[in-house]
Amino acid sequence: MALQGSVMAGLLFCSAxxxxxxxxxxxxxxxxxxxxxxxxxxxxxxxxxxxxAIPFIPILxxxxxxxTYFYTRSLIYGDKKLNRKDYLHFLPLVMDMQPQxxxxxxxxxxxxxxxxxxxxxxxxxxxxxFSGNVLYNLPALCSLLIYTGLSYNLIHKVLQHTEPxxxxxxxxxxxxxxxxxxxxxxxxxxxxxxxxLISSWNNYFLFIPxxxxxxxxxxxxYFRQAKMSFTDVTEYNKPPVKIHFxxxxxxxxxxxxxxxxxxxxxYLNPALKLDILAGRLMISEKLxxxxxxxxxxxxxxxxxxxxxxxxxxxxLADPSLNHFTIAAIAADCGFNSLATFQRCxxxxxxxxxxHYQNSLKPQNHYTT
Numbered sequence: 001m002a003l004q005g006s007v008m009a010g011l012l013f014c015s016a017x018x019x020x021x022x023x024x025x026x027x028x029x030x031x032x033x034x035x036x037x038x039x040x041x042x043x044x045x046x047x048x049x050x051x052x053a054i055p056f057i058p059i060l061x062x063x064x065x066x067x068t069y070f071y072t073r074s075l076i077y078g079d080k081k082l083n084r085k086d087y088l089h090f091l092p093l094v095m096d097m098q099p100q101x102x103x104x105x106x107x108x109x110x111x112x113x114x115x116x117x118x119x120x121x122x123x124x125x126x127x128x129x130f131s132g133n134v135l136y137n138l139p140a141l142c143s144l145l146i147y148t149g150l151s152y153n154l155i156h157k158v159l160q161h162t163e164p165x166x167x168x169x170x171x172x173x174x175x176x177x178x179x180x181x182x183x184x185x186x187x188x189x190x191x192x193x194x195x196x197l198i199s200s201w202n203n204y205f206l207f208i209p210x211x212x213x214x215x216x217x218x219x220x221x222y223f224r225q226a227k228m229s230f231t232d233v234t235e236y237n238k239p240p241v242k243i244h245f246x247x248x249x250x251x252x253x254x255x256x257x258x259x260x261x262x263x264x265x266x267y268l269n270p271a272l273k274l275d276i277l278a279g280r281l282m283i284s285e286k287l288x289x290x291x292x293x294x295x296x297x298x299x300x301x302x303x304x305x306x307x308x309x310x311x312x313x314x315x316l317a318d319p320s321l322n323h324f325t326i327a328a329i330a331a332d333c334g335f336n337s338l339a340t341f342q343r344c345x346x347x348x349x350x351x352x353x354x355h356y357q358n359s360l361k362p363q364n365h366y367t368t
Contacts, residue, residue, distance in 0.1 A: 009218060012218055015222065019237065020074060021071060021079070022225075024070050024071035024074050025221060028214070031060045034058065038057055038058075055099045059096040062092040062139065065145075072175065075175065076172070095139060138190075141189055148179055165238065165240075174224075245287075253281060268334045270335065270336050309348045312329055316360070326353045
């Protein structure tokens with residue numbers, strides 16, 4: 001299964017060109033696989049047969065938590081360049097570099113300094129470094145617990161306050177389910193540590209469901225994304241749009257908007273701008289734009305101009321107004337220029353104002 005997981009991680013790395021968050025997922029999978037293989041190395045006779053290989057075997061347990069978090073963040077907000085503070089998340093990795101640090105001290109001669117040698121040779125230090133106590137895994141589990149909590153909280157906020165694309169929403173909900181399973185595994189591992197301290201229980205067997213879970217995550221994500229079209233991928237890579245209104249609030253402001261349009265006929269004002277309409281609703285311009293875009297599917301200009309075009313159609317169809325020019329009717333409906341009126345009229349009706357007006361005139365029929 002470790003080999004299969006490595007192949008899946010490689011596929012995810014290749015697919016990161018389309019969906020950048022996959023590189024974090026692939027890294028996460030490789031670290032889990034690496035931790036499992038390292039555990040196998042030290043629990044078998046290999047560590048005793050090949051002790052010189054130990055300094056060259058990286059132990060990356062303290063990166064599992066940060067990788068979980070950065071995968072979640074990248075999945076939600078897209079690829080972001082890591083800043084200096086982000087790199088601090090990986091600083092605890094130093095705790096996993098015990099063999100490398102010891103060999104560095106040895107080859108540089110620092111370990112030969114009498115004071116350092118005395119400290120290094122003490123029974124307490126030797127027991128701490130080489131006893132293989134089960135508590136050695138506790139910092140990694142605590143780190144994973146913290147970062148799993150941060151990841152879950154991040155997803156929870158996004159699902160509450162934003163509108164992700166359809167495919168990203170599926171991935172986020174699926175990842176949320178995975179985090180539930182990760183919470184459960186962490187608790188089981190911690191319970192296993194307690195059992196190991198008081199009995200002959202071996203936590204090693206828990207790595208089998210752990211690596212199975214990670215392999216399942218990678219495989220499900222890869223095959224689900226493989227079905228996405230180019231348009232789906234484009235939408236998927238966009239950061240989720242923030243929701244400014246609940247459904248109830250949106251409906252309330254929509255009704256106020258319709259009142260301003262249908263009763264107050266505010267669209268007839270040629271000087272009407274976003275800030276004026278927002279002022280009438282007593283909300284900010286940003287909130288009004290969000291209301292129009294997210295809940296009504298239109299921008300401000302299209303929303304207002306559609307009302308103006310409907311009003312213009314009424315006037316063009318009124319025989320008593322035939323003596324008015326099209327430019328005069330456009331101005332009377334709130335348009336600042338004839339060119340804008342022509343463009344908007346064609347946008348919403350598919351034809352020109354003059355063609356629409358002529359189509360309403362009674363046709364002369366000649367019989368022979």
